[in-house]
Structures are given as C-alpha cells and as structure tokens.
Amino acid sequence: MHPVSKCSLELIEKATSSLLSGAIVAFPTETVYGLGVDADNQVAVARMYEIKGRPADHPVIVHISKINEVDYWAKDFSKYAIALMRKFWPGAMTLILPRSDKAKNFITGGQEFVGLRIPSNTIALNLISNFIERGGHGIAAPSANRFGSISPTSASDVSSELGEFLDEKDLIIDGGKSEIGVESTIIDCSRALPRILRLGAVTEAMIREVTPIDLDNDLNEIRVSGSLTRHYSPKAKVVLDREAKPGEGIIALAEIPTPAGAIRLAEPKTVTEYARSLYSALREGDTKGLKTIVAITPIGDGLAAAIRDRISRASA
Ligand code: TXA
Numbered sequence: 584m585h586p587v588s589k590c591s592l593e594l595i596e597k598a599t600s601s602l603l604s605g606a607i608v609a610f611p612t613e614t615v616y617g618l619g620v621d622a623d624n625q626v627a628v629a630r631m632y633e634i635k636g637r638p639a640d641h642p643v644i645v646h647i648s649k650i651n652e653v654d655y656w657a658k659d660f661s662k663y664a665i666a667l668m669r670k671f672w673p674g675a676m677t678l679i680l681p682r683s684d685k686a687k688n689f690i691t692g693g694q695e696f697v698g699l700r701i702p703s704n705t706i707a708l709n710l711i712s713n714f715i716e717r718g719g720h721g722i723a724a725p726s727a728n729r730f731g732s733i734s735p736t737s738a739s740d741v742s743s744e745l746g747e748f749l750d751e752k753d754l755i756i757d758g759g760k761s762e763i764g765v766e767s768t769i770i771d772c773s774r775a776l777p778r779i780l781r782l783g784a785v786t787e788a789m790i791r792e793v794t795p796i797d798l799d800n801d802l803n804e805i806r807v808s809g810s811l812t813r814h815y816s817p818k819a820k821v822v823l824d825r826e827a828k829p830g831e832g833i834i835a836l837a838e839i840p841t842p843a844g845a846i847r848l849a850e851p852k853t854v855t856e857y858a859r860s861l862y863s864a865l866r867e868g869d870t871k872g873l874k875t876i877v878a879i880t881p882i883g884d885g886l887a888a889a890i891r892d893r894i895s896r897a898s899a
C-alpha cells in the first residue's frame with residue numbers, strides 16, 4: 584500500500600513539483616485514475632511502463648488542459664478533429680492525431696500518431712494546467728493498473744494495485760470515486776473520417792452529431808492495448824448472461840433479482856450507475872475470493888455498448 588493524499592491547493596503544487604522532478608503522480612480523472620508522469624521525460628515514462636508491466640511498444644495518452652496545447656504534440660490534423668475537440672473537450676474522449684517531432688517514440692510506441700485528451704475532472708485539470716504553467720507540456724498517463732488488469736476507479740484501488748511499486752517521492756491523489764467509471768472513447772483521426780477504436784461515454788451517436796464516421800473496424804494497423812481480446816480482467820472467471828449459481832458473484836441492473844445463494848456485487852439502477860460501479864464490483868469479487876462472477880449485460884447502445892465491450896473482454 585502507498586499513502587493516499589486528499590486533494591488541496593498545496594497538494595497540486597507538490598504534485599506538480601514531483602512530476603517536474605520525474606516522479607509519478609497517480610491522479611483522478613472522470614473516467615478512471617491515471618498513472619501520470621512528465622510526457623517529455625523518457626526516464627520517468629520508462630519507470631511508469633515498468634511499474635505497469637506494460638510492453639514498450641504500447642502508446643500512452645498525453646493529457647493536456649487547453650486545445651491550443653495540442654500544437655506541441657500534434658500537427659496537420661483534420662478539420663473534423665478540431666470539431667471533435669471543440670465539442671467534447673474537456674471530457675471522456677481521446678483523439679489519435681498525427682504526431683509532431685516533440686511526441687517521441689517512447690510516448691507513441693514508435694507509431695506516427697499521438698493520443699491526446701483533455702479530462703474534465705477538476706483535480707486533473709488543475710494539476711495539468713499547473714504543470715504546464717510551470718514548464719511542462721503534458722502528462723502521460725495510462726490507467727493506473729497493472730497491464731491487462733482492471734482500471735482503478737478510486738485512490739485506494741490505485742494504492743492496492745500499484746502501491747508496492749511506488750516510493751516516497753511518488754504521490755496518489757485522492758479525488759473520490761471516478762464519475763464515469765470506464766475509460767475514454769478513443770477516436771482515430773488519421774484518415775479521411777474518424778474511426779472509433781474504443782467505446783466510452785462519448786458515444787457514436789454523439790460523435791455523429793459532429794461528423795460522419797468511418798465504420799471500418801479492422802484495427803490491425805493501430806495498436807490499442809485496450810483492443811486486446813483479453814483485457815480489463817479480474818482474477819475471477821467472468822461469465823456473461825446466465826443465471827448465477829450459489830457462491831457465484833453477480834453484477835446486474837437492480838431490476839434483476841439475485842438468485843438464491845449468489846453474492847450480489849452491484850445492483851446499479853441505471854446504465855450510468857452500471858458503468859460507475861462495474862470495475863469496483865469486479866475488484867470486490869476478487870477481494871471476496873470468488874471463483875466466478877456472472878455479469879448480466881445491459882442492452883442498448885451508447886454507454887451500454889461500452890459496458891458490454893469491457894465485460895466481454897474481462898470474460899475472454
Ligand atoms: O480514460 C482514459 O483514457 C484513461 C485516463 C487515465 O485518461 N487512460 C487510459 O489509458 O485508459 P490506457 O493507456 O490504459 O489506455 C489508452 C489506450 C491504449 O489502449 C493505447 O494503446 C491507446 O489508448 N493509445 C494511446 N496512444 C495511442 C496512439 N498514439 N495510437 C494508438 N493508440 C493509442
């Protein structure tokens with residue numbers, strides 16, 4: 584475990600100094616918690632990859648605080664990319680854009696594209712803008728979990744998942760529970776039309792209000808670690824859409840009753856609540872030492888589709 588710090592103005596200053604000196608700062612965003620480092624600092628980025636156990640050829644998202652900061656990291660991006668930034672930033676959307684010469688291979692995984700996001704969480708925004716005011720250009724942050732595991736939605740999740748790998752100069756900022764609970768929508772902006780690479784709270788219908796989209800879902804030429812078939816997985820076996828037996832965990836909308844002897848891990852009333860509680864419910868299943876967790880997936884598109892995507896990867 585690693586101590587968790589309640590957010591305050593002094594803590595933002597301290598966290599900024601930590602980042603500028605090459606340390607790691609785990610911070611809340613509205614989607615999930617991120618494991619932040621100075622995106623210009625190759626040594627710090629390498630340490631972050633090591634702590635995550637992530638292969639070096641997987642790119643990482645750079646978090647910025649204002650649209651004009653995009654120009655440091657990316658160049659020659661399309662008109663629709665600008666329209667998407669204006670509409671959905673700050674928010675749960677990551678854009679994959681042609682990189683500038685400042686976005687080095689250690690950030691892009693050697694690809695010619697860089698992933699950028701402006702989160703809406705107040706603590707995240709304050710941290711990033713303070714960091715950029717004090718000389719930084721962006722905070723590289725993957726979800727603050729070990730590679731392949733479930734993203735953390737609270738500071739204590741980060742601490743129990745990665746605390747043993749952090750030291751005194753690193754920080755975990757406590758910003759309460761993540762508001763959305765699943766990772767950002769990722770949109771590839773490298774072609775004539777945008778392509779959705781990862782579903783999230785910025786939905787296909789919302790994107791279509793701004794621009795037509797490319798439905799080609801052959802993702803082979805772009806490496807998105809979240810697109811690995813098995814990902815977001817707890818230790819327990821996750822099975823979908825069947826009745827839970829005695830001793831098995833169950834995650835389902837509140838309207839679905841708990842079968843006799845099954846262990847209720849979450850009973851969200853809405854799809855929004857489902858997204859918010861999904862990862863902590865999977866973690867709780869592991870804490871309880873359950874062998875099997877049954878998830879009854881929500882129907883519909885939008886966030887429900889993002890939830891089904893994550894649960895089916897957890898069950899792969
Ligand atoms: O909501 C989120 O996106 C969270 C918070 C912390 O911002 N971050 C997150 O990061 O989920 P991560 O690294 O766990 O997942 C980001 C995904 C990865 O699958 C990565 O491969 C993809 O984004 N990605 C990042 N940069 C990319 C790039 N240049 N080209 C293709 N994919 C990229």
Ligand code: MG
Nearest residue numbers: 725726734809
């Ligand atoms: Mg991740």
